[in-house]
Amino acid sequence: MTRELKRVTKDKLNLKRKLNNNYELTTTDKSQNLNNDSIAFGVKRRRKELEIKQLLPLENKKNKYEILKIETQKEKDNNTNDDNNNNKNNNNNKKTKYSKRFLNKNKKDDSPIEEEIIIIDSESDKESDNIIEFENVFEKKNKNKKRNRNKLKSENEFIEIDSNEEEEEEEKEKEKEEIFEEPKKYNFRKRNSNVYNNKVNITKENQLKKNKNKNNKLNNVANKTTNDIKEEKEEEEKTLIKNRKNEGKKSIRKNTKRKRNEINETTEKNNKNEKIENKKIDKEKKKVKENKIVEPENELNLSSEEDKTETSNILNDINISENITIEDNLSEDSENDEDWEQIEISEEKSELSSSDKLLSDKRSITISFDKLEKKKQKKKGINKQDRLLRKDTHKTQILCFLSSCQIWNLWCCSNLIKNLALSVLPEYLLKYNEKNIKSGNIKQLTEIIEELCEWFNDFFGKENIKEIMKLQTTNHNQSTNKKKKNNDKKVLDSKNNKNESDDNVISMDKKNIIKRFEVKNTKILSLFFQKPYWIKEFENSENIYIIIFILFARIIGFQCRFVASLYPIPISFSKKKVNTNEAIKLWCEIYCNKEKKWITVNPLYSPFIYTKAKNYKIKCPKPINYIVTINEDGFIKDRTKLYDKNFYLSTWKLRIEEEWISDMLNNVFNKNCKDDKLKEIIPEDEDPDKQLVFPTSIGGFVNHPLYALERHVKQYEILFSKEPILGYIRNEPIYPRSNVRPVSTEGHWIREGLQIKKGEKPLKYAKSKAYMIKQFRLDYLVKNNMALPKDYELGEEMVPLYGKWQTELYVPAPIIDGKIPKSKYGNIDLFKPHMLPKGAVHLNYNGIIQIAKKLNIDYAEAVTDIDIAGHHYVPVISGIVVTKENAEIILSKYNSFEKERQRKLQEKKERRIYSNWRRLIKKLVTREHLIMKYGYGNKNTK
DNA sequence: CTGACCGATAAATCTTTGGTGCCA
DNA sequence: GTGGCACCTTTGATTTATCGGTCA
Known part of the structure; x- marks a missing residue:
């Protein structure tokens, strides 16, 4: 049996390999695959692993069964002994369990393989079909490895028990219970047990399963054709219940998976109506x-x-379909669910x-x-995805707001609009030419601006504007009320509808505003509104007035720019947006050329002019997030700090990363004009960066861009010096953020290409990760009374941390007598180019290691990175390091070698091409022969 | 109304050099 | 007999961030 098993699995493996290599599937090949030597070799290996040399090499079925039974019994006896004498036979324990499991698996394999062998041996005609099936299977496997693996696994499990006899099942139940006792004892989570429990077992299991998968795939095809559907269903039912009993200690997920597969199978067989x-x-x-x-x-x-x-x-x-x-x-849903590991084993019984009861009632609720x-x-909780989504909408909203501001700015620049505006302006305002405005100081300018503002209010009607203000305030209240109601609904419905409902609120009010407040000189304004249709669409009529005011100011000759306060959706979920009705709030700034200052102007509120920006803050709706200015040439600048005194107190927390803002402004909006042409002198008392505004709460200092408290210094940070104490909050000294510096381990700095200077003392200690892992393992070994590995070292519990200022550029060890210096792992660290020793060369070519070995040249593998693969840290080795003299020798050899390799590859390819053609022609010839002899057979034949 | 504090939860952070089986 | 490749599988403990609730 084992021989046959081996033969079949081996055959398939070879098949797989050949399919992958595009080899031919000729009969001669097959006979080679079934070479007895290779089978014997495989069996030998297994024997070694099992350590039951005397008992296995048998070809008779009966004998083998008997022997296996004896073996299991023996081991049971052993096991009982082991339980009594745990201390003595620790190492044996593992082995016996493993072998037992293997035997168990072997037994399971028997029945399906029997069938399989029958298929292959008895019906040679079907073989080709089987091969095709294989092809499909492997193709799928290559495409979608994981899914198929799971599927096959579960199918496998189902068939295992399906084909077994009752007696065997009982035995298995017993054995399984014994096997699964272990994880139950030491409440390890699944992952841990995978790593530390019996790794050998698990890997072997997997491999066995793989083999079985291949067998069973074949088996299934045969089964479907031969067996009756009803029988299958009954069997499945049985297996369902039995599986539940047997695998109670496995996770629920497996059950669901298995069922899913069963369902797939059964649904295929069911009638369409049922579907x-x-x-x-x-x-x-x-x-x-x-x-x-x-x-x-x-x-x-x-x-x-x-x-x-x-x-x-x-x-x-239909019995099962209910379950289905x-x-x-x-x-x-269970596919998405990843919490299934947390289910505790003990509670499951x-x-x-x-x-089980439910199952017997044919329900699985x-x-x-x-x-x-x-x-x-x-x-x-709030998901990471939710948070990301929120952040992205925040960003996109900022982008949209800014671009709309730019569009307004462009509209103001168009000649047609300018001419229209010029025709409206009275003469007494136009008399201020550019000279007047350029040379005038702030006082003179403010007079002109005030004049302009008053005219502006007259022109559009003061009352109208005032009423707009009133309406807007009332609108706020209404809208907020509405919003609250909506919000309640939204929370229940879904998060995404928020924006829509807001839009609805706005669109309702918008029309009324436009209708009620048609301005005095409607003819002129209608012209304004005709061209840019979007200004009509805009909900906030206040902003329209501002835009028009800026237009007038620019025509008169002022350097006037937009100031926009943006109110995007808040990043934090706890804070609710207050003024949703206003996405953007506009006002403007006018430049004073003489004093190099910007004057804040808002023609809609009674004090029109503010010489200091921060005084204007009262007019801004709270909370301030972003205040930007848009120059006439389209230059956008962030001015939040100037307007908001509390920028470093609270506002900075509401904003997205400053890096993103500056990047976005530089790379998207300010591509064409990179500098603010109108330079500004900010007096010191207004410069927010030079004023010390501390947050009022201790929480406000967490991650503050300017200040830091000692209590908030993180694990891998250190307070560099306690020197400049900027102030106190609740008796805690406030330090500048620049005093907090990152520290890291030696290994980290080496990967940066730095080494720690001699005599530097560590500033701080952190718990070592390696130590923790080792400690965990040690505990496990001690608990299970297992033998400690040789040279088992825990290492240091605490790892020293150093700052960057304690490091210098990595100086590689020199080459002595033509020998490359090597680390304790036998390779050389080459994380950065400057870590290469003098007189050495880094050769990063494929297969160059072999050449270096052949030539007996001293070399070292270059470690360029460290990766995490599976459970381990793995060095990323790319190429070798050799001395300059040797490099030339190697390279010259490598070229010839590479040519040879290419030639061989080409030869191989050609051989394959010819063989494929030969095969095709042969088959065509035989096909012709057959047609000549027998004519076309059935239509179904391909 | 604000902010300190706490608990619960989610997410970020740092860590830093396999073991085994199979095939050619 | 041995070198080389594939496979296993997304580490895990700790810290930090965030939210919601309570209380002063």
């Missing part, structure tokens, strides 16, 4: 699930009731009993309830 019905139910359930979000409690009842009534009504005739409908829905509970838990 449609199932789909209907699915749809209904989906609807129910949508409702879940609103009222989860009601949903519970709904779903369970629906499940019971509908499924039972429709699917009374219920489980199918669940299984879809009680659950299983209930689920317990899992669905579990799922719902989990869903509730998941809904609790």
